Amino acid sequence: MLGALILIWGTSFLLINRSLLFFNPEQVAGIRLCIGAIVMIIVLIVHGKRLPGLGPSWLHFLIIAVVANLLPFWMIAVGQTTISSGMAGLLMAIMPLVTLVLAHMFLVDECLNRFKLMGFVIGISGVAFILVPTLMSSSSSIVGCLLVLAAACCYAIGTIFTKRLPVYDPIVASAGTLICASLVSIFLWPSMFDFSVYETPLISGFSIVLLGILPTAIAMLLYFHIINRAGATFLSNINYVIPVVAYFSGALVLGEIVMWHDILALLLIIAGVVLSRRKVSA
Numbered sequence: 001m002l003g004a005l006i007l008i009w010g011t012s013f014l015l016i017n018r019s020l021l022f023f024n025p026e027q028v029a030g031i032r033l034c035i036g037a038i039v040m041i042i043v044l045i046v047h048g049k050r051l052p053g054l055g056p057s058w059l060h061f062l063i064i065a066v067v068a069n070l071l072p073f074w075m076i077a078v079g080q081t082t083i084s085s086g087m088a089g090l091l092m093a094i095m096p097l098v099t100l101v102l103a104h105m106f107l108v109d110e111c112l113n114r115f116k117l118m119g120f121v122i123g124i125s126g127v128a129f130i131l132v133p134t135l136m137s138s139s140s141s142i143v144g145c146l147l148v149l150a151a152a153c154c155y156a157i158g159t160i161f162t163k164r165l166p167v168y169d170p171i172v173a174s175a176g177t178l179i180c181a182s183l184v185s186i187f188l189w190p191s192m193f194d195f196s197v198y199e200t201p202l203i204s205g206f207s208i209v210l211l212g213i214l215p216t217a218i219a220m221l222l223y224f225h226i227i228n229r230a231g232a233t234f235l236s237n238i239n240y241v242i243p244v245v246a247y248f249s250g251a252l253v254l255g256e257i258v259m260w261h262d263i264l265a266l267l268l269i270i271a272g273v274v275l276s277r278r279k280v281s282a
Contacts, residue, residue, distance in 0.1 A: 001222050001225060001226055002226060002238065004218075004222060005219055005222045005223065005226065005238060006238050006241045006242055006245060007245065008214045008215050008218065008219045008222075009215055009219055009238070009242050009245075009246075010089065010241070010242045010243075010244075010245025010246045010249060011215075011245065011246070011249050012211065012214070012215035012219075012246075013076070013080065013085035013086070013088045013089045013246045013249075013250065014085050014246075014249050014250060014253055014254065015207040015208075015210055015211045015214075015215070016028060016076060016077055016080050016085065016088075016207075016211065017080055017084075017085040017250070017254060018203050018204055018206075018207035019032075019077075019204050019207045019208040019211060020077065020080060020081060020204075021201060021203065021204045022195075022200055022201050022204035022205075023195070023204060023208060025074055025077035025078040025081065026074065026077075026188075026189040026192050027189070027192045027195065027208075028073070028077040028208060028211070029070065029073040029074040029077050029185060029189075030182070030185035030186065030188075030189050030192040031192060031193075031208055031212065032073065032208060032211040032212040032215075032216045033069060033070065033073065033178060033181045033182040033185050033212070033216060034182040034185065034186070034212070035208075035209060035211070035212020035213060035216065035217070036178045036181075036182070036212045036213070036216030036217035036220070037175070037178040037179045037181070037182040037217075038212075039212065039213055039216075039217035039218070040171070040174050040175035040178050040179075040217050040220075040221070041175060041179070043171055043174075043175070043217075043221065044171055044172070044175045047171055049169065049171050049172055049175075050172075051172060051175065051176055051179075052172065052176070057168070057176065058176065058180070060165050060166075060168075061173070061176035061177045061179075061180045062180045062184075063161060064158055064161065064162060064177050064180075065177045065178070065180035065181035065184060066180075066181070066184060067154055067157050067158045067161065068154060068155055068157070068158025068159075068161075068162075068177075069158075069177065069178070069181040069216075070181050070184055070185055070188075071151070071154045072151035072152075072154040072155055073151075073216075075147040075148065075150050075151040075154070076088060076092075076147070076148055076151045078144070078147050079143075079144040079145065079146075079147035079148040079151070080144065080148075081144065082141040082143065082144035083141045083144040083145060083148070084250055084254070084256045085246065085249075085250040085254060085256065086246060086247040086248070086249070086250030086251055086256045086258075086262070087145070087148075087247075087250075087262070088144075088148045088246070089242065089243050089245070089246020089247055089249075089250070090243050090246065090247050090262060090265065090266055090269070091127065091145060091148040091149055091152065092148060092151070092152050092155075092242070092243065092246070093123075093126075093152075093242070093243035093266070093269040093270065093273070094123060094124075094126075094127055094149060094152050094269060095152040095153075095155045095156050095159075096156075096273050096276070097119065097120050097123040097124070097269075097272055097273065097276065098152060098153050098156040099156040099159050099160065100116050100119070100120055100276055101120065102156055102157065102160045103160060103163075104116075106160050106164075115275055115276060115278040116276045118272075118275055118276075119271075119272040119273060119274070119275035119276025119278075120272060120276060121272070122268055122269075122271055122272035122275060123268065123269045123271075123272025123273060123276070124272075125268050125272075126264075126265040126266065126267070126268030126269035126271075126272065127149070127265065127269065129261050129262075129264055129265035129268065168224070170221055170224030170225045171221065171224075173224050174217065174220040174221045174223075174224055177220065178216065178217060178220065243266055243269065243270070244266065244270075247262065247266060
């Protein structure tokens with residue numbers, strides 16, 4: 001399951017890139033959420049599960065839907081209109097480092113130590129290697145970079161919030177979250193379905209459907225399953241590999257240019273994540 005999740009999330013930036021050839025960012029975010037919700041409703045029915053009644057559970061699902069789905073999906077899509085899919089995946093690697101700081105502030109027994117602080121500094125240095133050349137070139141892509149970094153922060157906030165919630169059935173939690181996210185997206189962007197199916201390029205249509213099925217619905221199901229069965233620490237291993245998959249899939253499939261400072265940034269960010277995981281000896 002971990003391997004499948006790495007492959008699905010690592011190539012999601014590639015699918016977003018192809019979807020944006022025809023759809024706008026609001027459509028990419030909203031349609032993938034609606035498709036994901038439909039998939040999870042089917043899974044819910046097949047497994048004979050039931051959604052909870054009105055109560056705190058739906059408030060939990062709504063918060064996760066907005067913070068960890070709707071907002072980051074939209075920000076990544078907007079960001080990828082000016083930056084490459086590989087760059088977006090690389091920048092998302094900062095998420096576990098942001099999570100460290102938030103965990104120190106909001107979770108019990110998650111205090112910062114010297115390794116976590118050093119890892120954070122090294123990881124931020126990697127982000128600087130990406131942003132500085134963009135700033136010096138006065139490129140509009142700096143906005144895209146900042147939006148993707150903001151999306152990473154949203155995922156980190158969602159992770160902290162999820163850790164403080166009761167343990168929900170993975171299918172019920174995934175379905176409830178995506179239903180909330182899709183309803184909010186329809187409310188915010190009612191015109192997102194204003195397009196002709198017959199005029200949609202095959203590659204964009206195929207990509208957005210895959211976005212809804214794989215990195216939106218199936219990935220969320222795998223996410224909750226792994227958290228419940230193997231724990232958050234085991235799940236965090238994906239943070240080492242997803243940026244690599246995202247960066248090089250963009251280079252291999254889309255022919256995106258591999259830059260030496262991007263490779264250095266990738267190594268620094270991953271080194272920061274690895275260092276931050278070290279335990280302080282008693």
